[in-house]
Amino acid sequence: MAAITVRGLVKEFDGLRAVDNLDLTIERGEVYGLLGPNGAGKTTVIRILVGLIKPTSGDARVLDRPAGEKELAKRTGYMPQEIALYDTLTVEENLDLFANLYEMERGRIEQRKLEVLRFVALEDRRDSIVYQLSGGMRHRASLAVALLHEPELLFLDEPTVGVDPELRAGFWENFGRLKTSGKTVIITTHYMDEARHCDRVGLMHRGRLVAEGPPEEVVARAGARDLEEAFLKLASTGAGKLPAAKADGGVRP
Amino acid sequence: MRARRVLAVTRRVFRGFKHDRRAVGLLLFAPILAMTVFGIAFAGNITNISVIIINDDVGVAPAPNATPVKLSERFISNISTDVLDIERMSDMDRAVQKVRDGKSWAVIQLPSDFSAAVRSSTPTNITIRADKSNQQVYVAIQKALRDGADRMLSSGGFRMPISINDTDAVYGKEAEFSDFLIPGVITFAIFLLTTLLTMLTFTTERVNRTLDRLLATPATEVEIVLGYALAFGIIGTFQAIILVSYGVVAFHILIEGSLLLAFLITALLATTSQALGILLSSASRTEAQAVQMIPLIVLPAFLLSGIFWPLEAMPSWLRPFSYALPPTYAAQGLRSIMIRGWGIDRVWPQLLAIVVFLALFLALASVSLRRRR
Numbered sequence: 076m077a078a079i080t081v082r083g084l085v086k087e088f089d090g091l092r093a094v095d096n097l098d099l100t101i102e103r104g105e106v107y108g109l110l111g112p113n114g115a116g117k118t119t120v121i122r123i124l125v126g127l128i129k130p131t132s133g134d135a136r137v138l139d140r141p142a143g144e145k146e147l148a149k150r151t152g153y154m155p156q157e158i159a160l161y162d163t164l165t166v167e168e169n170l171d172l173f174a175n176l177y178e179m180e181r182g183r184i185e186q187r188k189l190e191v192l193r194f195v196a197l198e199d200r201r202d203s204i205v206y207q208l209s210g211g212m213r214h215r216a217s218l219a220v221a222l223l224h225e226p227e228l229l230f231l232d233e234p235t236v237g238v239d240p241e242l243r244a245g246f247w248e249n250f251g252r253l254k255t256s257g258k259t260v261i262i263t264t265h266y267m268d269e270a271r272h273c274d275r276v277g278l279m280h281r282g283r284l285v286a287e288g289p290p291e292e293v294v295a296r297a298g299a300r301d302l303e304e305a306f307l308k309l310a311s312t313g314a315g316k317l318p319a320a321k322a323d324g325g326v327r328p
Numbered sequence: 329m330r331a332r333r334v335l336a337v338t339r340r341v342f343r344g345f346k347h348d349r350r351a352v353g354l355l356l357f358a359p360i361l362a363m364t365v366f367g368i369a370f371a372g373n374i375t376n377i378s379v380i381i382i383n384d385d386v387g388v389a390p391a392p393n394a395t396p397v398k399l400s401e402r403f404i405s406n407i408s409t410d411v412l413d414i415e416r417m418s419d420m421d422r423a424v425q426k427v428r429d430g431k432s433w434a435v436i437q438l439p440s441d442f443s444a445a446v447r448s449s450t451p452t453n454i455t456i457r458a459d460k461s462n463q464q465v466y467v468a469i470q471k472a473l474r475d476g477a478d479r480m481l482s483s484g485g486f487r488m489p490i491s492i493n494d495t496d497a498v499y500g501k502e503a504e505f506s507d508f509l510i511p512g513v514i515t516f517a518i519f520l521l522t523t524l525l526t527m528l529t530f531t532t533e534r535v536n537r538t539l540d541r542l543l544a545t546p547a548t549e550v551e552i553v554l555g556y557a558l559a560f561g562i563i564g565t566f567q568a569i570i571l572v573s574y575g576v577v578a579f580h581i582l583i584e585g586s587l588l589l590a591f592l593i594t595a596l597l598a599t600t601s602q603a604l605g606i607l608l609s610s611a612s613r614t615e616a617q618a619v620q621m622i623p624l625i626v627l628p629a630f631l632l633s634g635i636f637w638p639l640e641a642m643p644s645w646l647r648p649f650s651y652a653l654p655p656t657y658a659a660q661g662l663r664s665i666m667i668r669g670w671g672i673d674r675v676w677p678q679l680l681a682i683v684v685f686l687a688l689f690l691a692l693a694s695v696s697l698r699r700r701r
Binding site for chain 2: 162
């Protein structure tokens, strides 16, 4: 039984096609990287899967239920691209809020807060107000919130943007540990080199998947040296003209 | 719906204030500041209007060959010196020039036959050459003169054919203008601050994507809106308690009716306002856009809801708009409770109107949170 099944998914914003007839299957227990430049449609796909927006057409299923169903919320975790924490609250107060919104067992909350704070190495910052934290710490706090209620399936939208290289390596180590504890992790990123840590990657370009498979396989199939070169090759043959790989100005709902 | 999730949202609003002193200042001190400014600047009566009196009265002799008595002086001494600062002049042209120069508001000329006319009860005219550019000042001058004339005549033993006795008022026997004004100030301060604060808070929720995060949890839109409603209902009640206490201490406002009922109306108004704030936030994509919407809230509330002027002062075609604004009912309700001493048996229409607005705005606010496209 797949964690994610997407068939013929289309999403248009004011006539602009952000997701174009996308098919996607993600198995349980894998770390899947959705790659592509800004504006490729990655975030839109995640927002549809989380249930924040509705697709224009097509079908999206998450853990065998229609995407966006409220019953799914308890089983999934979501880390938006933005920090998305209450910055006048402390780290712990943010965690408390979400523990209650997810209706976690009260006896379990204290223990679980410690676990996730240790996981992201913020044990000593639980009483810091979020706006006093550095950018990297905020990212980690944001990840801690997404992990708190022990979801089976995690959506991490660009979790490593603005995170320094050392910390980024730590993040990927964390994602690997999640996988070993049986979780499914879906990560979007436009840092191609990071994607080698994933079990499988899907290269998105202009709302479509232009290649998919284990990273080394995708590289080999394209006859490239690395994922970045593979992407450039595939994008130019598969979908016509290629925008600058890291240019901004993507479609944001 | 789960109470735990509703309360979690409520608690998060209060915890946010704990670390955000500025917002607390806005909520607690801004209403007091508003009441102080309005209470002092507007609630007082108009005083110290400078006027010029030219007394041409030749007087009348009580007996043949006796010294003439000027009854006009008795009239002048009966004019309230609190309201009018009287300067005496004799030259009309120079007096009028002073009014032209903006140094005086009016020239009041008493005719030469003033005493004679009073004595024989024949009509005569007092001439006023006034600067009528400020109607309120002019009305105050007229009233001061009329009151002075009444006092002179009654103290002089003259019988007035008709007098108006209004000492036994139905309501507001001891009411002053400030008693009318302060329920309006409470309504205005709470409506405005709550709407603005929730609108800005919610725009930030949208911009920072914390709203996305909330909506990705099991919490429903209704639970989120109710969590906020509870928080701002509590805050609104606190504001009302502070404002009313301050009004009693500083401005000696009248409270004829039930304070609890007044607090209930205020809490309902605050909750309605926060739902409106959430609703309005959906029209802004950035905080800057939200700030631009502020005049859209302030102006109609200030001008149309009968907070500072009676609704009767508005043209009839505009009044339906007044009745489409929640503060209209809150101000009416608070006035009826505080000045008339009405109970729930008589202010229920206002209470019901606010509850209807509350239900409508809560429903619309919940819908506005629902995933948009």
